[in-house]
Amino acid sequence: MPNARPAFPRPSVLALALVVVTGLSVHDADAAKKKKKAAEPALTACTDFYTFTNKDWLAANLLVDGSGQVSALGQLRDRSQQQQRDLLAAAMQSPQNNVQKLLGDFWASGLDVAAVEADGAQPIAPLLSRIDGIRRGKDIPPAIAALHQVGIPVLFQFTPDVDLANLERHIGYFTQGGLGLTDPTYYTRADADTQALLGRYKDYVQKILVLTGTPADKAAAQAQQVVDIETRIAQASKPMSLMRDPRNNYALVQSDTLGKSYRHLQLDDFLTAQGVKDDVVSLSNPALFAELDAMVDKIKPEQWKAYLRFQVGNAMAPYLSKSFRDADFEFRGRVLRGEATPPPRDQLVLDAINLAAGPMLAREYVARYLPSTTASRADTIAGEVRDALGRAVDRNTWMSEPTKAEAKAKLAKLKIEIGAPKRDLDYSVQPMGRGSFGGNMLIASTWRHREEMKRIGNANAGRRWDVLAQQPALAYDMAQNRLIVSAAVLQPPVLDMARNAASHYGSFGALVGHELGRSVDAKGKFIDAAGELKSWWTPADETAWGLRTAPLVAQYSAYPYPGLREVRVNGNQTQEENVADLVGVELAWDALVASQPELPKESKQGFFEGWAQLWPQQMSSDEATRRAAVDVHAPGQWRANGPLVNLPAFGEAYGCKAGTAMQAKPEQQVSIWR
CATH class of the missing domain: 1.10.1380.10 (Neutral endopeptidase , domain2)
Known part of the structure; x- marks a missing residue:
């Protein structure tokens, strides 16, 4: 507990750096800018959808000190932390129940530096x-x-x-x-x-x-x-x-x-x-x-x-x-x-x-920050994306029939959990008071250790999450065959209830598809519908999967790494996540079309805007260099653009001709489930 000091899961996103060119006089710099502007095509949805959609965000979120990174999903994480601070401050001033009293005293004792x-x-x-x-x-x-x-x-x-x-x-x-x-x-x-x-x-x-x-x-x-x-x-x-x-x-x-x-x-x-x-x-x-x-x-x-x-x-x-x-x-x-x-x-x-005391804070966070309408909307879309994956399994031509049957059986048992885990914890904790932060840390960690030990020997694994509700997280739990959606992730840019309903599919729905695809893909194949550890794919399925996903390596390896000179995205290193991104957009689009067969143009475009608005980011060259070497995700520009290049529906929504930057020719398009 205290000495574990884990780094809690964060949304894995990269930031797009701005390149600052030095060594030119003011006159030469202006001339170079004009020349560059004349040489480059006008920015449209068909040339660079990421920048076209996020230009206002990118202009408003520059790196002030030229270091580190900033991203839309990072801002979501920061917002969730401020929400937690606000909750704790309210609990400190006017607790409404016993758990809030414990949390308020814990918070007050930690902020009282003189007492510490x-x-x-x-x-x-x-x-x-x-x-x-x-x-x-x-x-x-x-x-x-x-x-x-x-x-x-x-x-x-x-x-x-x-x-x-x-x-x-x-x-x-x-x-x-x-x-x-x-x-x-x-x-x-x-x-x-x-x-x-x-x-x-x-x-x-x-x-x-x-x-x-x-x-x-x-x-x-x-x-x-x-x-x-x-x-x-x-x-x-x-x-x-x-x-x-x-x-x-x-x-x-x-x-x-x-x-x-x-x-x-x-x-x-x-x-x-x-x-x-x-x-x-x-x-x-x-x-x-x-x-x-x-x-x-x-x-x-x-x-x-x-x-x-x-x-x-x-x-x-x-x-x-x-x-x-x-x-x-x-x-x-x-x-x-x-x-x-x-x-x-x-x-x-x-x-x-x-x-x-994370589970204590989680209970209060959900009550304060997750409206029932938001939870219901998330549950509906997640269920529709799961159904879209079922249809994709039915119609695909690369899976063998026995493998299709097992995939469908697994999807039939897949659970969707929204907001927080449904479990009962014993909140009988000795009073903390406000006198000793270190003492309160030991009281709380003793309680949490006790609750963890209670799990042992019980068939209650489905009651456990590996993340807290107040941490933005959306993940497929392979062991329990379930989708976990934390309360904190259900806010902009993942789920913005004030936006076009179709955009909810492009943002939240696509992230759901990104995760649910893992239930029946090359990772999910190791646990069957009965929850047993064994591979249920045939060798022919393995070969077919490899043939369908391999072209993404070349596609992403051709992309320049934003903010770095002569560095390209490592298509092999990022392949698994690139596949999942494409799967997510494919499934979410299918779910949207199934729910609204007569989509107006505005809704179609709203879907793709929702996807692109997940990924805006800025990062320094040092941060870009580090991430280019180790990160399994492509930079945000290519997470936004890469999947859309392969979707005919995107080209139709924006009138992009085949062979342009944002629309591959039909014979070059990669598809996993469509």
Whole structure:
């Protein structure tokens, strides 16, 4: 919980940079502009629909300092965060229910910087006192279990997740963790850069130890002891690349065998402390846990106390007094994340509340910011896009008949969830009050850990979302065969209730299609209609899919990367998302035509405008360079234009002739489902 500090999912969008040409005199610059203007064709929907549609936005959203990025979807994220601040401020002033009282007190305690400074390290004093009470090896496992209970996972991770053999059920997963650095290789590589980073990390460990009460003359030695423990953990851990595949984290063991298999680690007692009574858990790296068991037996308690003290200070540093926050930012902010300045105070507090009490805030956010008419509109369009995909499966000629049948069966079971997950949480949390932000962080994270542990052993996986309702998100949950649409995403530019109804299909509907296509495509093929992990495509389906999607690689590879000289979009790197964008527009258009067979020209154009208005963005050359190398999405200009080039309906709506920039010749058009 606190030390996880996850980067929550954000809409993945790129920004379009403005190129500033330097080195010309004013006269020469003006002449060059005139020459360029004369040489370029007039801007129309048929030359560059993205710029034609978004010209006002692009003019109004320049990069003031010439760095970073700004995008329409980024502005949506910023708006949702301001809505959360407004909600919390109202809850602080005049709470309307018990959950609002908790949230209002949490918010007030975080904004009261004077109280935070006066509080110092007091919020973690009981945890440190518990650690100081360790005398023998057998005292270490209970201390580890107690820290997990308050949301500070040390030595390893233990979390609920779906059982890969039964996707409706949650089980507990014992996985690797317990490191202050994010990757085990940081502890094991010998190159100069890694060693330099490790040296700076030791300095950070030393600072945190001093802040948690370690005498200054002993801090350096204890910091080395902490790093020694973490190095042993890292040496027994698997590479991060392997951990991205859920199957590599899955290996069922009987819970009642853990006490004998790892008797020094006392994993059976650990489960009892977390309130877990399930018969089985997953433990996929027994060699790691054997090493941890041996470490508990052999390493002296004093060294363990240093490790645990650091882990507590490290996890809670952002929520304590300035000396803790400064140490945390200097290493984690500047060194690891490359940030120049700490986040504003209200942003730090908002992130903390989302981390520790996100479901509480989600409930209040939905009640305040999601009108029933908006939710109903979203549900209707999503259902129509799902039906469009069903029709596409029926009429396509590249799928085999058995594969079509399985796809239709899967679509028949596909669920659409709008706004927030339908689940009941126990909101019985001890009163927070406004006196201690760090204390409130521990109260809230203890509550959230308790609620997470309740999932284990129950067939309730369908009640869980991996995102919060107040975070803009629209995603296909493959394990549960459902579309998740958060409350925060249902506002402009994704769903603007004040705009032409047809534009709702081009924006929200196309994003729904982008995600729902995954249910039956080359990704969705790995889970069948019954929810079992197995491929249901034939080799012929695989070949046909490859033939239909391959031309998009060449199409996007021909596009220049906005804001960069002599750099083009990587069509291979962005292929999967480019396919999904085309699928989304195809399905949303079909859904619109089915719902309104006699579409006027204005509605047809409104559909395509809705799509293009999702993607306006500006970004610096540095940001463009970074994204060109790693991002799996094409830049916004080509996310907007790329799919439309392949749709005859777009050419008809705007009178674009075949072979122009925005309308490929019929024989060159790529189609997936139309």
